[in-house]
Amino acid sequence: MPRGKSLTEREIGQIEAFHSEGLGIREIARKINRSHNLVMNWLEKQENYGKKNKKRGRKKKLSKRDERQIIRKVSNTTKSCAEIKQELGLDVHRQTVWRTIDKNPNISRQKMNKAPRLEPVHIRGRLEFARNNMGRQWNLVIFSDEKKFNLDGPDGLNSYWRDLRKEPRYFSRRNYGGPRGLVSQSLTIFATLPPSPKWPSRSPDLNPIENLWGIMVRRIYDDNRQYQTVDELKEAILQAWNSIPEEIIQNLVASMQNRVFQVINRSGHVTDY
Numbered sequence: 001m002p003r004g005k006s007l008t009e010r011e012i013g014q015i016e017a018f019h020s021e022g023l024g025i026r027e028i029a030r031k032i033n034r035s036h037n038l039v040m041n042w043l044e045k046q047e048n049y050g051k052k053n054k055k056r057g058r059k060k061k062l063s064k065r066d067e068r069q070i071i072r073k074v075s076n077t078t079k080s081c082a083e084i085k086q087e088l089g090l091d092v093h094r095q096t097v098w099r100t101i102d103k104n105p106n107i108s109r110q111k112m113n114k115a116p117r118l119e120p121v122h123i124r125g126r127l128e129f130a131r132n133n134m135g136r137q138w139n140l141v142i143f144s145d146e147k148k149f150n151l152d153g154p155d156g157l158n159s160y161w162r163d164l165r166k167e168p169r170y171f172s173r174r175n176y177g178g179p180r181g182l183v184s185q186s187l188t189i190f191a192t193l194p195p196s197p198k199w200p201s202r203s204p205d206l207n208p209i210e211n212l213w214g215i216m217v218r219r220i221y222d223d224n225r226q227y228q229t230v231d232e233l234k235e236a237i238l239q240a241w242n243s244i245p246e247e248i249i250q251n252l253v254a255s256m257q258n259r260v261f262q263v264i265n266r267s268g269h270v271t272d273y
Helices: 009-020 025-032 036-048 064-074 081-088 094-102 120-132 181-186 209-220 230-243 246-254 256-265
Strands: 107-111 113-116 159-163 170-173
Touching (some): 009 025, 064 081, 081 094, 209 246
Parallel strands (some): 113 170
């Protein structure tokens, strides 16, 4: 009797014919000179006969529970993948943790926006300012501010894992003083204008010049540009300032009405600006 483990096409045809005539498995096996088990195996599987089962892929290193814990741990934090791995006691490479985070549609790596640390006294001051200036003509207001530019590039911003289902986080920065001589000298010509509203402290989001600085920084340090001398940096600053269209400035000033409304709607807390 042949010892092959698979049936030929001819043998399969013979089995089909004999089986349709009502012959039993043992009789068919004797007629085609093959084993009883081989004939029975084909009759039971038929269409799937000879097809190998797909090999299972490698076992996942992380369970569904592990993945859920990673997402909960990373949500709106600045923790690194290595820190998360260590805190959860996971016996995997940090890249495995990163892949779990990366494939989650609710988590995104973002820069943390800067915002001042607001104490209750600042929140009250912001609310009072917003309520007192809801109808102000902002195109008659002088906006002033100071800005530091570095030769090697802008001050960095903290990154974090942004959970898109939650409110964004802000980088709390300390306020600092600075020389005001240049400001007072430059604004002397406006001294006869009506007094502007007293600005609440720790409220850069209520000053559109802050947004203007952001536009200038992107232009000055485009493509990670750095500068060798102060004069070279000064020239780049002047070019960036003069290249800003008047329309952008007008739109920033016009945004003040929305800013004060947001302050009220958010009970004095940080706005989107």
